[in-house]
Amino acid sequence: MADEQFRSGLVCFVGRPNTGKSTLTNALVGEKIAITSSRPQTTRHTIRGVVNRPDAQLILVDTPGLHRPRTLLGQRLNDLVRDTYSEVDVIALCIPADEKIGPGDRWILQQVRQLAPETKLVGVLTKIDKVRKQQLAPQLLALSEQIGPDVEIVPVSATDRDNLDTLVRVLASLLPPGPALYPDGELTDEPDEKLMAELIREAALEGVRDELPHSLAVVIEEVRPREDRTDLLDVHALIYVERSSQKAIVIGKGGARLREVGTTARKQIERLLGTKIYLDLHVKVAKDWQRDPKQLGKLGF
Numbered sequence: 001m002a003d004e005q006f007r008s009g010l011v012c013f014v015g016r017p018n019t020g021k022s023t024l025t026n027a028l029v030g031e032k033i034a035i036t037s038s039r040p041q042t043t044r045h046t047i048r049g050v051v052n053r054p055d056a057q058l059i060l061v062d063t064p065g066l067h068r069p070r071t072l073l074g075q076r077l078n079d080l081v082r083d084t085y086s087e088v089d090v091i092a093l094c095i096p097a098d099e100k101i102g103p104g105d106r107w108i109l110q111q112v113r114q115l116a117p118e119t120k121l122v123g124v125l126t127k128i129d130k131v132r133k134q135q136l137a138p139q140l141l142a143l144s145e146q147i148g149p150d151v152e153i154v155p156v157s158a159t160d161r162d163n164l165d166t167l168v169r170v171l172a173s174l175l176p177p178g179p180a181l182y183p184d185g186e187l188t189d190e191p192d193e194k195l196m197a198e199l200i201r202e203a204a205l206e207g208v209r210d211e212l213p214h215s216l217a218v219v220i221e222e223v224r225p226r227e228d229r230t231d232l233l234d235v236h237a238l239i240y241v242e243r244s245s246q247k248a249i250v251i252g253k254g255g256a257r258l259r260e261v262g263t264t265a266r267k268q269i270e271r272l273l274g275t276k277i278y279l280d281l282h283v284k285v286a287k288d289w290q291r292d293p294k295q296l297g298k299l300g301f
Helices: 021-029 072-085 103-115 133-147 164-173 192-205 244-251 253-273 293-298
Strands: 007-014 047-053 056-062 090-096 120-126 153-155 217-225 232-241 276-285
Touching (some): 007 021, 007 072, 021 164, 047 164, 090 103, 090 133, 120 164, 153 164, 192 253, 232 244, 232 253, 244 253, 244 276
Parallel strands (some): 090 120, 120 153
Antiparallel strands (some): 217 232
């Protein structure tokens, strides 16, 4: 950095759904705080991850991907993204290296320019591990043509941890001088219960049909220490779907799929909390909850 001043501020990753924003957040923070999935539109909440460096602190804001909404939930997710744009110090536009820049990317860039004309912008070419080196140059050029010659572009691979330090350095250099906003060692300001719900939802989304991601919500009903043990927490959670047919998919034949979801989520939650847990999962139908304002509120949207 040009000067020795400590810098801190908010950085927002934006891009089409499934451009690697959550994976990048996790890689930079060094812990799994934003759920990742091969399904688009996995992220539903603004999740903050904290990156601490000797000369800077970056608060990473990971938003749902901006998209043209088809439901009330979709509209609310978009509103959340737009509110975030105006509150951050730097916006990092994520474009995958292995896909041509398309109308969706251009639309998001247009939204960023329109809603946050004064906010500093950085281009991030994600997933560079998926393309050969000679394919990078044309994609970098195409991105530069879209966002302008004055905007810095950093090619990265979150999976291989390639160029992540360069990205942090570039982002930090654009932050305002100021003290750390979070205590050292704190990785996220998300409550544990929200993170637990997200980890369960991620496990439930793995390997299921395409119609499920938007229809699935998780609510943590209760977390309490087991009476006779100090090393065990009982966690009771509800998985909500919109139709009975979806309930059958999540539960699986003889409950096999739900047991698998429980095992995967339990391991992740134990790692998050640093203690053993007993995870009790139930699946409920909340008919068409994505379109119902009352149910959306009940499920935390």
